[in-house]
Amino acid sequence: xxxxVKIGGSLLKSPDIxxxxxDWHKQQEVAYSLAIVGGGDLVNAIRDIDSVINRDQVxxxxxxxxxxxxxxxxxxxxxxxxxxxxxxxxxxxxxRLNWPAIETREQLEQWIERPSAFGxxxxxxxxxxxxxxxxxxxxxxDRSMLDAPASDLPENWDTTTDSIAARLAKLVHAQELIIxxxxxxxxxxxxxxxxxxxxxxxxxxxAAIGIDRxxxxxx
Numbered sequence: 001x002x003x004x005v006k007i008g009g010s011l012l013k014s015p016d017i018x019x020x021x022x023d024w025h026k027q028q029e030v031a032y033s034l035a036i037v038g039g040g041d042l043v044n045a046i047r048d049i050d051s052v053i054n055r056d057q058v059x060x061x062x063x064x065x066x067x068x069x070x071x072x073x074x075x076x077x078x079x080x081x082x083x084x085x086x087x088x089x090x091x092x093x094x095x096r097l098n099w100p101a102i103e104t105r106e107q108l109e110q111w112i113e114r115p116s117a118f119g120x121x122x123x124x125x126x127x128x129x130x131x132x133x134x135x136x137x138x139x140x141x142d143r144s145m146l147d148a149p150a151s152d153l154p155e156n157w158d159t160t161t162d163s164i165a166a167r168l169a170k171l172v173h174a175q176e177l178i179i180x181x182x183x184x185x186x187x188x189x190x191x192x193x194x195x196x197x198x199x200x201x202x203x204x205x206x207a208a209i210g211i212d213r214x215x216x217x218x219x
Contacts, residue, residue, distance in 0.1 A: 001031040002115065002174040006165035009040025009089055010182040011219060018096055020219055024180070025121065032115035034124050034172060035099070037089045038161040043082045047157065050078050076155040086126040086161065099123045112172050129171055130164050158202040166207035166214075175212045179204075180219040191216070 011017050053073055094101050102108050102124045111118050153159045153167060162179055169177040179200060189197065191205040194216055208214045 001029065001176065002172060003028075003031040003033040003176040003178065004165055004169040004172065004174045005033055005035040005121075006161055006177075006179045007035055007037050007093065008179075008181045008219070009038030009043065009161070011180065012037070012040050012089060012092060014182070021097070024219055028178075030120075031176065032118075033121040034102075034111065034168060034174070035121060036124050036126055036161055036165055036168065037086065037093045039082055039085050039089055042085045042088060043160075046078060046082050046085070075157075079155040079157075079159065080132045083126060083130065083132075083164075090123065090125045094123055097123065101125070102128055104128060108172075124168070126161070126164060129168055153207060154203050159207075160201040162201045163203040163207040166204060166211065169208075169211050177208065177211050177214045179214075179216045181216065183218065185216050185218050 007021070011020075014020065050073055090101075100119045100122045102111060102118070102122055105128050108124065108128045111122060115122075153163050165179065166177055168174075181199065183199065185194070185199055186197065189199075191200065191208060191214065194200050195202050195205050200216055
């Protein structure tokens with residue numbers, strides 16, 4: 001079985017994250033797993049800055065100044081800025097966990113062909129399969145399914161690593177997707193209800209359609 005696991009970025013702050021993940025893995029059905037790491041407080045800092053910059057700053061005469069307008073960030077610009085930060089959380093988690101790691105598109109393609117060559121659980125850098133544009137060195141004839149446009153996910157705050165993990169699960173034909181959170185996850189709620197409650201992102205219920213088994217749980 002193939003599985004994709006999203007490790008919430010907030011879990012990076014847990015001093016016992018390694019032992020908690022090890023205990024969690026022992027309780028899971030045996031599978032070849034790919035794991036990605038969320039952005040945690042790094043992305044939250046961008047979210048806070050974005051909310052300040054993009055909030056209407058009204059002058060005393062009731063108008064938004066030209067400086068305020070020029071300072072605003074486009075939604076897609078902020079989205080890809082946050083995606084770029086995921087390289088740093090990947091590197092941090094890689095140092096803390098003794099897991100194999102995938103850092104290139106070619107390595108991920110090799111995993112898809114033969115996951116047993118990498119070990120039980122492998123950490124994946126998000127930009128190996130989710131990027132704003134195709135690297136210039138990749139020629140038209142060399143493109144693979146990993147080079148599909150990223151436009152299937154909203155390029156705004158509706159999309160977090162929850163939905164990016166769902167995209168990876170579809171790309172590698174995973175039978176199971178597990179989203180590990182640091183927050184409480186109420187029992188018995190649908191994905192839409194979990195999204196409405198802010199447990200998972202707003203794009204996730206649609207992004208996860210077609211995946212055989214989807215779990216959202218607290219680590």
